[in-house]
Amino acid sequence: MSPAAETTKPTLSAGIGAASALSVVLIWAAWLISTRHSVGGSLSALDLSLLRYGIPGLLLAPVWLKTGLWPKGVPKLPLVLMVLGSGAPFFQVVAFGMRSTPASAAGVLLPGIMPLATALIGMALLGERPDRMRKCGMAAILTGGLLLLAANLSTGTLSWVSYTILPAGATLWAIYTHAFRRSGLSAFEGGALICVWSTIINLAFVLFYGTHLLSAPFSETGLQMLTQGILSGLVATLLYGAAVRSLGGTQAAAYTAVTPVAAAIGGGLLLGEPIGPVTILATLVTGAGVVLSTGLLSHHRRT
Numbered sequence: 001m002s003p004a005a006e007t008t009k010p011t012l013s014a015g016i017g018a019a020s021a022l023s024v025v026l027i028w029a030a031w032l033i034s035t036r037h038s039v040g041g042s043l044s045a046l047d048l049s050l051l052r053y054g055i056p057g058l059l060l061a062p063v064w065l066k067t068g069l070w071p072k073g074v075p076k077l078p079l080v081l082m083v084l085g086s087g088a089p090f091f092q093v094v095a096f097g098m099r100s101t102p103a104s105a106a107g108v109l110l111p112g113i114m115p116l117a118t119a120l121i122g123m124a125l126l127g128e129r130p131d132r133m134r135k136c137g138m139a140a141i142l143t144g145g146l147l148l149l150a151a152n153l154s155t156g157t158l159s160w161v162s163y164t165i166l167p168a169g170a171t172l173w174a175i176y177t178h179a180f181r182r183s184g185l186s187a188f189e190g191g192a193l194i195c196v197w198s199t200i201i202n203l204a205f206v207l208f209y210g211t212h213l214l215s216a217p218f219s220e221t222g223l224q225m226l227t228q229g230i231l232s233g234l235v236a237t238l239l240y241g242a243a244v245r246s247l248g249g250t251q252a253a254a255y256t257a258v259t260p261v262a263a264a265i266g267g268g269l270l271l272g273e274p275i276g277p278v279t280i281l282a283t284l285v286t287g288a289g290v291v292l293s294t295g296l297l298s299h300h301r302r303t
Contacts, residue, residue: 014246050199
């Protein structure tokens with residue numbers, strides 16, 4: 001292979017990874033708004049989880065039927081951590097936190113914290129050493145969360161649930177990110193296994209708690225089928241897996257910090273949520289952190 005081809009291939013891969021990650025940002029923003037909209041509606045968190053994982057689980061059935069529920073040669077611990085970190089347990093944690101959190105604040109406390117949690121796990125357990133620019137990006141993400149905390153101290157709009165449960169969900173996703181990176185699975189295989197195992201978990205709970213999917217208005221169910229099942233459950237899972245494969249876990253997660261800005265705008269325009277100046281500043285600071293956390297500026301400094 002010529003030097004030019006060697007240069008083009010990584011650049012193309014990085015471009016695909018970046019496009020995938022940014023597409024996930026838009027889908028996640030829609031998911032945050034949709035989940036917040038569903039709070040207090042006819043569908044429970046278990047119903048939403050059934051849609052999020054059941055629909056892609058069915059569509060990806062040829063994949064998990066081929067690999068098996070426990071693929072040979074794949075370490076069991078990464079697979080368990082993947083289901084825990086982005087499957088049904090993750091969804092229930094996030095749904096609980098979203099009950100008392102506006103979409104704009106959730107955008108900072110969930111996807112906004114994901115890159116920070118991913119980077120910290122990488123540094124503490126995997127020996128990753130981010131450069132100065134990426135450290136500045138992590139500091140900006142943390143600053144965005146602190147700004148949101150300062151705004152809450154004066155308004156009292158958020159509770160302890162928002163500040164503990166949603167960051168816990170972000171940490172679960174960070175665990176999934178690193179586990180998937182080391183599982184050796186493709187984006188399709190990883191997504192299929194997460195969805196089928198999550199569906200099994202959800203169906204076990206349905207036996208005890210039942211479901212409202214058949215009795216809820218179709219307008220509500222149809223909206224959640226699109227945002228939870230197709231976009232978030234299937235498309236975003238596959239795109240995020242492709243981004244992790246192309247960019248690496250820490251860098252792929254960093255792109256998701258753009259989500260707070262999109263969630264804040266969507267929450268204000270679609271749900272009528274009040275967006276104060278401090279919230280706007282928090283989302284912008286957190287979003288700016290992604291530019292540094294991805295290492296893009298670090299690359300530009302190289303000669």
